[in-house]
Amino acid sequence: xxxxxxxxxxxxxxxxxxxxxxxxxxxxxxxxxxxxxxxxxxxxxxxxxxxxxxxxxxxxxxxxxxxxxxxxxxxxxxxxxxxxxxxxxxxxxxxxxxxxxxxxxxxxxxxxxxx
Numbered sequence: 016x017x018x019x020x021x022x023x024x025x026x027x028x029x030x031x032x033x034x035x036x037x038x039x040x041x042x043x044x045x046x047x048x049x050x051x052x053x054x055x056x057x058x059x060x061x062x063x064x065x066x067x068x069x070x071x072x073x074x075x076x077x078x079x080x081x082x083x084x085x086x087x088x089x090x091x092x093x094x095x096x097x098x099x100x101x102x103x104x105x106x107x108x109x110x111x112x113x114x115x116x117x118x119x120x121x122x123x124x125x126x127x128x129x130x
Contacts, residue, residue, distance in 0.1 A: 016092045016101060023088045024049045030105045038113060041069075044081045045116060047109075051089050058093045062086050062108040070118030084112040 018026070027049055031039070045066070053060050066082025086108055095101040111129050119127075 016095050016097065018088075018092055018101070020049065020051070020088060023092075026102065027086050027105055027109075030102060030109055033106070034109060034113075038110070042113065042116060044079060046081045046083055048083050048085045049088055050085055052087055053085075058090045060087055061090050061094075061104065062112045064112045064115035066116065068115060068118040082116060084109070084116070086112075 027047065031047060052058070053063065063085045064082070065085060086105065091101055091104055091108070095104055107129060111124055114124055114129060
């Protein structure tokens with residue numbers, strides 16, 4: 016599947032807007048970023064939470080750089096055959112990475128069906 020960066024960013028923003036308010040309202044000092052690939056160039060990583068989970072913070076104050084949730088465009092496009100599948104995978108990636116912000120690890124996400 017092919018999609019340019021601008022269209023993919025718009026799709027990610029649209030899927031983010033579709034998430035339930037109670038999932039995104041608690042996000043504090045988090046930015047969402049779209050990149051083509053991770054530093055190693057792989058196509059097997061759909062997203063990454065780069066920051067400190069709420070459960071691991073002993074203090075968090077002003078002046079802290081924002082946490083980042085990164086969505087990798089090329090991995091999604093490589094794995095998906097059509098627009099509906101792409102939307103579903105981006106949705107799953109967003110939920111998965113937001114869960115890491117709230118301190119939910121990969122094992123629990125597997126149990127919940129979000130990994």
